[in-house]
Amino acid sequence: MTKKEPALLWRVMPADIRERLVHCLDAAASETVDDVERIVFFRADDVGVPGPRFSRLVHLFRTYRVPLTLAVVPAWLTEPRWQRLREICGNDRVLWGWLQHGWRHLNHESRGKKQEFGPSRPLSDKQKDLRLGFQRLSRLMGGHLLPAFTPPWNRCDQETLGVLQNMGYKALSSSQGARPAVTLAIPDYAVNVDLHCRKDKDATSGWQNLFEELRGSLGRGFCGIMIHHQRMNEEAFAFLNILLPELKRWDHARLVHLGTLMEEGFESTP
Ligand SMILES: [Zn+2]
Numbered sequence: 001m002t003k004k005e006p007a008l009l010w011r012v013m014p015a016d017i018r019e020r021l022v023h024c025l026d027a028a029a030s031e032t033v034d035d036v037e038r039i040v041f042f043r044a045d046d047v048g049v050p051g052p053r054f055s056r057l058v059h060l061f062r063t064y065r066v067p068l069t070l071a072v073v074p075a076w077l078t079e080p081r082w083q084r085l086r087e088i089c090g091n092d093r094v095l096w097g098w099l100q101h102g103w104r105h106l107n108h109e110s111r112g113k114k115q116e117f118g119p120s121r122p123l124s125d126k127q128k129d130l131r132l133g134f135q136r137l138s139r140l141m142g143g144h145l146l147p148a149f150t151p152p153w154n155r156c157d158q159e160t161l162g163v164l165q166n167m168g169y170k171a172l173s174s175s176q177g178a179r180p181a182v183t184l185a186i187p188d189y190a191v192n193v194d195l196h197c198r199k200d201k202d203a204t205s206g207w208q209n210l211f212e213e214l215r216g217s218l219g220r221g222f223c224g225i226m227i228h229h230q231r232m233n234e235e236a237f238a239f240l241n242i243l244l245p246e247l248k249r250w251d252h253a254r255l256v257h258l259g260t261l262m263e264e265g266f267e268s269t270p
Helices: 017-030 052-064 079-089 123-144 158-164 203-220 234-249 258-264
Strands: 039-047 068-072 096-100 145-149 222-227 254-256
Touching: 017 203, 017 234, 039 052, 039 258, 052 068, 052 079, 052 234, 079 123, 096 123, 096 258, 123 145, 123 158, 145 258, 203 222, 254 258
Parallel strands: 039 068, 039 222, 039 254, 068 096, 096 145
Antiparallel strands: none
16 A cells, blocks of 8 residues: 545645534535434545554544444454554444455456456455455454455445355445445445545535535435545544534434444445
């Protein structure tokens, strides 16, 4: 994994960011959601290697007591790293939900979008990687691991989706619109807001787009917010330091991690 530049919007944080966020939350609250409890979850991807940014991210979620789903790349995790991650996070099962994020986070496609579990590989190879990943994480993490899968780059092919349930996975977490439109036997708790891997044309439109994504998903009642801590700069941390307490104060949604949704048998995203 190479260090990537922060997305354009994180170069300039508007001075009125808190007002804009509160306005966005007010607008979302005014949208009617029929008898549906609004859900917000955060999913941090590419977890496995402890470091200062990861510690800082975890510290924010601990401070505000906001649950976080952590997507761990199996090949990156070792026993010492897992011990360190646990020291950083602590043992609070209400706050942390850990799931499998691919196997090595490698792209196997020679053209088109990046995929680790894409059409250029035989299904048997993909199943082997799924199994290796799950076994490695289970061995290291024991009961902390959720039987749930997030494909790298949020996408995998249809045949991979087709074997997940038989392989013991009980939930998927992709990105809204990123996976093939097939009916799944397991719920897909998809993210629909991307904080750090954005491709906006400039910072101004980036902020507009981000608030529109937040307002839309909160308004519809299911908001999954994706985090990539390796890409976070000071502005990105400063924004989370505003977003988390404002969401906590906002009285219209429940903040959870994926394990809670799985336990409750929460219906898949719309
Ligand atoms: Zn990833």
